[in-house]
Amino acid sequence: MSSSGPILTIGIPTWNRKQELQECLDLVIHQALAEEGVEVMVCDNASDDGTQALVEDLVRLHPLLRYERNQTNIGADRNFIEVLRRASGTYVWILSDDDFVTEGTVRQLLHIIKTDRPSYISVNYVYCDSERQVTKFQPDQRYMLKQDVPHADINRTFLVRNHWLSFLSCSIYRRDLVDFDDILGSIAKVPNWIQVYMTAQVLAKGKDGYHSSFNGVLARVGNDRADSTPFVAYMPEAFMYIFERFGVNKAVVDSVIQGIRETFLSFPGFLAYRARGLSPSPLIVPPHFKLALILPRPLLVGIRKIYRLLRSRTKVQQSG
Secondary structure, three states: OOOOOOOOEEEEEEEEOHHHHHHHHHHHHHHHHHHEEEEEEEEOOOOOOHEEEEEEHHHHHOOOOOEOOOOOOOOOOHHHHHHHHOOOOEEEEEOOOOOEOOHHHHHHHHHHHHHOOOOEEEEEEEEEEEOOOOOOOOOOOOOHOOEEEEEEEEHHHHHHHHHHHHHHHHHEHHHHHHOOHHHHHHHHHOOOOOOHHHHHHHHHOOOOOOEEEEEEEEOOOOOOOOHHHHHHHHHHHHHHHHHHHHOOHHHHHHHHHHHHHHHHOOOHHHHHHHHOOOOOOHHHHOOHHHHHHOOOHHHHHHHHHHHHHHHOOOOOOHOO
């Protein structure tokens, strides 16, 4: 590792989330100030909500904070790449602008970097509300580790973390292993999931990931800006492209596809897709769901309404 630059860049891509960004930065800067070899960088995707003024004021207070701004909005995927490109650190943590960093995470990451020098690091996360209170909503915690998994190659990585490698804020990359030309050339193949491609790329080169059981991130729920259905709909194809590109073992591929299916395609969810005139990826549609493909859409809409009515009544009864 170079002694002339920071060990770790905490890079935060942002767009029009001034309030959330400020809350995120308050925690990150607090931890970064307590350590040596850390820089914090905001990569602003041409926000017009006062984000620029906010960060520039903070830069004057904290020299470890750097502000980078795109002249135009280049899209989320390209902005993630710009974080890596503009970072000065040997390692780069791409942190979502609406997530919170738990106390001690920066110190934990520096310890892993100095001790193991892996090509890639992942940490656990838990969901919280805007007040940083952990919520009951904690899907698929089976992919959050109870003990560390060091020296993990690409296959071991996808096996233990599964599709939750798509969660942006949990990934830290060794920057010198990033091939920017390759990543930029692959955006069209993995739209909205470029971070997973980056993970596979550095692991294919470095072959030594470290998966920490440390709960490093509090992920804020209820802060989505868009319907996630189109993103999830393309997830299986994006992952399959990554698996083929980097030669992931078939047993691992099957495990990840099964994980995506179990998380994102319950039968009511499948009916919801069909009622809206959408088609989930055939890669994750089990045979017994396919009967619904022949049902007329008006009937599916009616079934979905009845299901939602029964579900809302059940929730009322449980709360009472």
